[in-house]
Amino acid sequence: LGNFIDSKIIDKVYAFQAPVIIGGRKAVSIGGKGIETVEKAVRLRNIALKKFDDNLLITGYPE
Numbered sequence: 001l002g003n004f005i006d007s008k009i010i011d012k013v014y015a016f017q018a019p020v021i022i023g024g025r026k027a028v029s030i031g032g033k034g035i036e037t038v039e040k041a042v043r044l045r046n047i048a049l050k051k052f053d054d055n056l057l058i059t060g061y062p063e
Helices: 002-006
Strands: 013-017 044-052 055-062
Touching: none
Parallel strands: none
Antiparallel strands: 013 055, 044 055
């Protein structure tokens, strides 16, 4: 996902959030170059939230 965001070829993001904590170096959810500060993060606009049991689907469009 991170490489697609870095290349600016994504027009819509579908992200699921679950009440599960996964850690470790191999548990990377978004790859790519990363950011130096939160201010430089890609923001989503026109956000929609939908709940599925304990999970949350977040959709939005990168600015």
